Structure formats: C-alpha cells, structure tokens
Amino acid sequence: MVFKERKNQPEPHSPLFADTLLLIHVVTHTVAIASLLHGIASGLLVGKFVWFAALSTGINSGVSGIIVAHELIHRKSKVWQALGIWNLLLVNYAHFYIEHIKAHHRYAATLKDAATARYGESVYGFIWRTIPAQFRSALHLEAERLIKKGRSPFGLSNFVVASALAQLIIVLGxxxxxxxxxxxxxxxxxxxxxxxxxxxxxxQHYGLLRSETERISAEHSWNTDNASSRFFLLELPRHSDHHYYASRPYQELLSYPESPTLPTGYLGLLPVVLIPPLWFKMTHPILAARSKVSPMS
Known part of the structure; x- marks a missing residue:
C-alpha cells in the first residue's frame, strides 16, 4: 500500500485496451447485481449469506460500477455516456451524471460545490449534507435548462425526474x-x-479552496500516486489532473508535484477518514502549509 510511482507516461497509450477494460467492468457490474438477485430469489443465498453477498456486491458497485461510470460520463460519445448512466441507474444515483459534469466540475473547491468537503467537516456531516444537496443541484440544473427552452421544468424531459422514475420502477420490479x-x-x-x-x-477535495474567478488547477484536488490504488481504481487517485483536464482519458492522467498529496493509498485512507480526529490530524498540517484552507461554512 505504500509503493508510489510518480512517472507519467511519455506518450498516450492505445485506447483499445483501456476502453475494453471499461466495457468489461460495465458487464461485470451488471452481472454481479443480477447474480445477487438470482441467488436470493432462487434460494441459493439464505440467511446471513444474503447480507454478505449484498455487501460484496455493494463494494463492487462502488469500486467498479461507479468508478467506471464516472469515467464514461466524461466521454464525448453518447454510447459511452449511456453505459455510464446505466451503471449509475443500478445504484440509484443517476443524477450524478448531471451534478458531477455541470456543477462539481464547475464549482469544485469553492463553497458553491455541494461535493467539496469543508475544512473541519467530518465525513459523516459531509455525507449527510452532500447527498441531498447534490440531488437538489442536479434537479435545479435540469429545470433551468428546460425553462430556457420554454418547456416544463419538472416533466419527463428533466433527466433527474426521468432517471428517478426509472430507478423507482427497477426497485419496485x-x-x-x-x-x-x-x-x-x-x-x-x-x-x-x-x-x-x-x-x-x-x-479528494477536503478543505481545498479557490476563489470563483480562479481557474481550477492541479492544486485544488488531493492526489496520490499509490501504485495499487491507481491500478485497482483505474487511475482515479490522480484526481488533480482529472479536474485540471476533465476530458483526458483515465489511462493518460498525469501526476503533478504541486498537487496536495495524500499520505497513503485509498484503501489505507478509508479507516482514517472514518475517524475524524485522525483525519484532521493527518490533513490539517498539510493544508496549513499550503495556505489552501477553506473556512467552515
């Protein structure tokens, strides 16, 4: 978990393998959920094994399904985007498609961004705040888009409304x-x-702040070059470059020495984040040294 590799690729790789890997993840994400449901409905999974299977499937949905969806919704192709939306539908989070692209990437590291954690905010307070705030943000963004076209703001042309209805139908089914x-x-x-x-x-964004007129840079997202995290999470830990150049494919993301660096990979980070005093002790000195501290909101 401690091995790091800062080297950037000297030239872009062929996208064929990288894109094929994304397609495999879309299929396995769908198959994993279908297998969970089949196992329960057929009686193959009973008792505690139902919940063990749901837990492992949920981890796969978060680590594989959503990470791949995040990559796909940034693609220009409508086909790729549709596959990303499909992955999000299966976890009841399709509004992320609107909120992430149109709000988070515009306002990241500002107090306008619902998905940026404030300095001093615990992960529990953040989750309680961000989930409903992101849904409201996406809903209103779609409503504003439709109003400009002279259409009903909350009808089925509103992606958030339509996708929420689709998710409800899936759940009820x-x-x-x-x-x-x-x-x-x-x-x-x-x-x-x-x-x-x-x-x-x-x-990825805890405590980092820029003014609304300042262009986002590699300094406005936490980064890590932990090799295992980069390998298993499809370069997601190189998050600074993703915000700096959102359309860059995951396999070409770069590492910048000026990016704030997390002291460990994502797996090692999880237990630290869940203990707020430990997380604050780890990150606040780094933030203070960089003078990128966000005030409490």
Missing part, C-alpha cells in the same frame, strides 16, 4: 418479482456503493 429480501439486498448494495463514492469525494 425487484421487490414485486423477486421478493422482499432481494429488494432489500438491492437497496443495500446501492447504498454501500453511494457511501463509498461520497467517502472518496470527501477525501
């Missing part, structure tokens, strides 16, 4: 056709996936 335990397991895996996403969001 699972409960109706596969039973109570399958429905609860489906909701649990989605919840675990969303919590993993927002815990990651918390760590």
């Amino acid at each position: 699972v409960f109706s056709y596969l039973g109570l335990w399958a429905g609860l397991a489906y909701l649990l895996q989605a919840l675990i996936a969303v919590l993993l996403l927002e815990i990651t969001n918390y760590a």
